[in-house]
Amino acid sequence: xxxxxxxxxxxxxxxxxxxxxxxxxxxxxxxxxxxxxxxxxxxxxxxxxxxxxxxxxxxxxxxxxxxxxxxxxxxxxxxxxxxxxxxxxxxxxxxxxxxxxxxxxxxxxxxxxxxxxxxxxxxxxxxxxxxxxxxxxxxxxxxxxxxxxxxxxxxxxxxxxxxxxxxxxxxxxxxxxxxxxxxxxxxxxxxxxxxxxxxxxxxxxxxxxxxxxxxxxxxxxxxxxxxxxxxxxxxxxxxxxxxxxxxxxxxxxxxxxxxxxxxxxxxxxxxxxxxxxxxxxxxxxxxxxxxxxxxxxxxxxxxxxxxxxxxxxxxxxxxxxxxxxxxxxxxxxxxxxxxxxxxxxxxxxxxxxxxxxxxxxxxxxxxxxxxxxxxxxxxxxxxxxxxxxxxxxxxxxxxxxxxxxxxxxxxxxxxxxxxxxxxxxxxxxxxxxxxxxxxxxxxxxxxxxxxxxxxxxxxxxxxxxxxxxxxxxxxxxxxxxxxxxxxxxxxxxxxxxxxxxxxxxxxxxxxxxxxxxxxxxxxxxxxxxxxxxxxxxxxxxxxxxxxxxxxxxxxxxxxxxxxxxxxxxxxxxxxxxxxxxxxxxxxxxxxxxxxxxxxxxxxxxxxxxxxxxxxxxxxxxxxxxxxxxxxxxxxxxxxxxxxxxxxxxxxxxxxxxxxxxxxxxxxxxxxxxxxxxxxxxxxxxxxxxxxxxxxxxxxxxxxxxxxxxxxxxxxxxxx
Ligand SMILES: NC(=O)c1ccc[n+]([C@@H]2O[C@H](COP(=O)([O-])OP(=O)(O)OC[C@H]3O[C@@H](n4cnc5c(N)ncnc54)[C@H](O)[C@@H]3O)[C@@H](O)[C@H]2O)c1
Numbered sequence: 184x185x186x187x188x189x190x191x192x193x194x195x196x197x198x199x200x201x202x203x204x205x206x207x208x209x210x211x212x213x214x215x216x217x218x219x220x221x222x223x224x225x226x227x228x229x230x231x232x233x234x235x236x237x238x239x240x241x242x243x244x245x246x247x248x249x250x251x252x253x254x255x256x257x258x259x260x261x262x263x264x265x266x267x268x269x270x271x272x273x274x275x276x277x278x279x280x281x282x283x284x285x286x287x288x289x290x291x292x293x294x295x296x297x298x299x300x301x302x303x304x305x306x307x308x309x310x311x312x313x314x315x316x317x318x319x320x321x322x323x324x325x326x327x328x329x330x331x332x333x334x335x336x337x338x339x340x341x342x343x344x345x346x347x348x349x350x351x352x353x354x355x356x357x358x359x360x361x362x363x364x365x366x367x368x369x370x371x372x373x374x375x376x377x378x379x380x381x382x383x384x385x386x387x388x389x390x391x392x393x394x395x396x397x398x399x400x401x402x403x404x405x406x407x408x409x410x411x412x413x414x415x416x417x418x419x420x421x422x423x424x425x426x427x428x429x430x431x432x433x434x435x436x437x438x439x440x441x442x443x444x445x446x447x448x449x450x451x452x453x454x455x456x457x458x459x460x461x462x463x464x465x466x467x468x469x470x471x472x473x474x475x476x477x478x479x480x481x482x483x484x485x486x487x488x489x490x491x492x493x494x495x496x497x498x499x500x501x502x503x504x505x506x507x508x509x510x511x512x513x514x515x516x517x518x519x520x521x522x523x524x525x526x527x528x529x530x531x532x533x534x535x536x537x538x539x540x541x542x543x544x545x546x547x548x549x550x551x552x553x554x555x556x557x558x559x560x561x562x563x564x565x566x567x568x569x570x571x572x573x574x575x576x577x578x579x580x581x582x583x584x585x586x587x588x589x590x591x592x593x594x595x596x597x598x599x600x601x602x603x604x605x606x607x608x609x610x611x612x613x614x615x616x617x618x619x620x621x622x623x624x625x626x627x628x629x630x631x632x633x634x635x636x637x638x639x640x641x642x643x644x645x646x647x648x649x650x651x652x653x654x655x656x657x658x659x660x661x662x663x664x665x666x667x668x669x670x671x672x673x674x675x676x677x678x679x680x681x682x683x684x685x686x687x688x689x690x691x692x693x694x695x696x697x698x699x700x701x702x703x704x705x706x707x708x709x710x711x712x713x714x715x716x717x718x719x720x721x722x723x724x725x726x727x728x729x730x731x732x733x734x735x736x737x738x739x740x741x742x743x744x745x746x747x748x749x750x751x752x753x754x755x756x757x758x759x760x761x762x763x764x765x766x767x768x769x770x771x772x773x774x775x776x777x778x779x780x781x782x783x784x785x786x787x788x789x790x791x792x793x794x795x796x797x798x799x800x801x802x803x804x805x806x807x808x809x810x811x812x813x814x815x816x817x818x819x820x821x822x823x824x825x826x827x828x829x830x831x832x833x834x835x836x837x838x839x840x841x842x843x844x845x846x847x848x849x850x851x852x853x854x855x856x857x858x859x860x861x862x863x864x865x866x867x868x869x870x871x872x873x874x875x876x877x878x879x880x881x882x883x884x885x886x887x888x889x890x891x892x893x894x895x896x897x898x899x900x901x902x
């Protein structure tokens with residue numbers, strides 16, 4: 184056995200998982216074969232065995248399924264997958280129904296398949312380490328815990344009790360596991376933890392010679408009752424509808440898990456396990472799981488491990504970072520930095536404004552203190568790290584200064600020249616601009632190689648993504664430092680090359696303007712907004728444009744037009760631009776902040792916003808024909824085409840940055856796996872055919888040139 188060590192001593196069989204050439208244990212093909220060999224060995228030795236201990240030689244217990252293999256699966260593989268899962272469970276079941284006590288000694292994290300291995304033990308002992316996580320997050324990858332996870336957790340915790348851990352994929356600490364009854368004993372972390380766990384395991388084995396899982400005993404009652412009991416039956420009327428509402432029918436896994444829980448409780452264990460295998464085989468070979476695994480496992484890991492970070496540069500640890508502008512963004516960034524231990528100088532034009540910016544951190548931390556999620560001491564430490572000031576000189580010695588002043592080129596140039604001399608030797612300067620090309624802003628800098636874009640999203644506290652923009656002259660060392668800074672404050676960096684709107688603002692612009700173009704065609708605003716929600720965007724294009732401001736969009740368009748004219752280039756207005764001018768200038772509807780946009784924002788408390796009734800007489804056409812599938816496709820395809828163009832133009836240089844950036848920066852629906860995975864998931868031919876058809880009816884925004892098609896093919900990931 185290559186991945187499992189087996190030792191039988193004094194009647195105790197110790198099974199140690201230890202996959203070679205891997206930092207973690209996985210359910211790889213070799214492990215599956217080894218498990219069959221192991222079970223055969225245990226059966227041979229069973230007369231001599233008094234008990235079994237499951238343990239790991241890695242720093243974690245067991246990581247779970249081999250996801251690379253899952254990326255190669257297609258619907259035609261469902262039968263083979265069913266057989267494979269059934270074999271894994273047959274081996275588990277042989278061990279746990281042998282009539283011998285089995286103890287899992289959990290030295291570290293056990294997630295997904297790893298937690299299902301842990302659940303083979305009748306008794307579970309864990310090291311109470313803060314880093315350790317247990318649970319079944321399969322749903323977040325479009326999967327279902329099919330190696331007995333659904334069956335066992337539902338029987339342990341009941342239908343209601345198990346829901347958060349199965350349908351939502353909530354993970355839990357060793358302490359929480361203990362309070363849920365999923366772990367029976369905890370030991371303190373440290374050098375002696377392994378020995379202590381073993382001692383406890385041996386004692387339990389000696390005291391429970393013929394252990395079994397609780398539900399194997401006659402008369403076992405599932406907590407909360409069976410689906411036929413009145414309380415559960417009542418819950419079952421509501422729960423599926425709630426799931427449907429949350430997933431909008433776009434994510435099959437939560438529904439499949441719920442169905443599997445309910446069906447599994449009404450049959451015996453072997454049948455429940457078979458039902459589970461069927462559901463898993465279907466999910467695992469479907470398009471959604473592939474998209475989610477690709478993005479939420481492989482792409483996220485690529486970002487964490489720094490695949491877009493220039494690898495030659497040494498690691499950078501920011502100690503002191505200055506922020507120019509204590510407005511909405513500056514205040515948010517200050518809190519993000521200070522809570523990660525970075526000394527922060529928050530500068531504005533007056534002490535009053537700087538203090539106001541700092542008060543944002545005071546408010547956020549106070550809310551956490553009030554909820555018991557932060558200690559008053561921690562709050563004080565964070566606030567003490569933020570020095571609010573109106574003095575440029577206070578920026579002296581900063582490793583990095585980020586400007587977040589008004590979106591105005593002249594002002595940005597002025598503050599750059601004022602603050603740059605304050606940088607510590609080797610320090611660098613960044614702009615948080617959301618629209619102005621970085622290479623142009625860098626002209627104001629005395630060291631363009633040390634000038635970069637670090638584009639945060641609002642609200643900074645909630646948005647994990649940060650877009651790093653490499654200007655024409657930005658050095659690779661500066662890119663690496665910006666990457667390290669973003670990771671140091673716990674955010675997710677993507678790296679793009681400079682271009683108008685970079686990646687996220689550019690693609691986001693195509694989404695909202697496609698919505699405005701539809702309105703210009705006479706399609707009802709409510710239908711447009713509904714299409715946005717139905718395809719999985721967080722909000723409709725008109726509502727989000729109201730939030731980001733119609734005036735701002737118009738300002739950016741005017742600025743772009745002026746830049747194009749100055750460069751002697753032809754500016755082509757997007758189809759919705761005239762309508763936007765009309766709304767802002769003729770009808771004084773600047774957006775949410777101005778109290779009026781596509782929506783009305785009633786001042787009365789509790790009265791919700793509603794679409795401005797005048798949109799109907801002004802823009803809707805009674806004879807317009809539209810189809811919801813077309814509307815949904817237009818909103819998604821327009822963004823996917825623009826993302827592919829970004830790859831083709833070298834604005835983006837990786838698919839993981841494209842996918843993660845589109846989901847976390849723009850709100851591109853997660854069920855697709857991101858804007859590029861949307862294309863790869865459906866296949867190049869199908870995508871091109873549909874995009875061509877949309878281009879023929881709705882314009883050049885959907886047109887794919889040969890270069891763009893070549894870029895899509897060139898960047899296609901291979902698993
Ligand atoms: N608001 C967003 O959603 C968002 C998102 C990403 C990026 N951005 C960009 O971030 C920047 C700031 O945006 P915001 O929404 O925080 O603006 P804001 O209007 O809330 O804040 C700007 C702040 O800059 C201050 N300021 C002006 N001149 C200054 C100077 N000489 N020195 C120091 N401070 C000065 C102002 O007093 C004000 O407090 C802009 O470039 C914007 O495009 C904004």
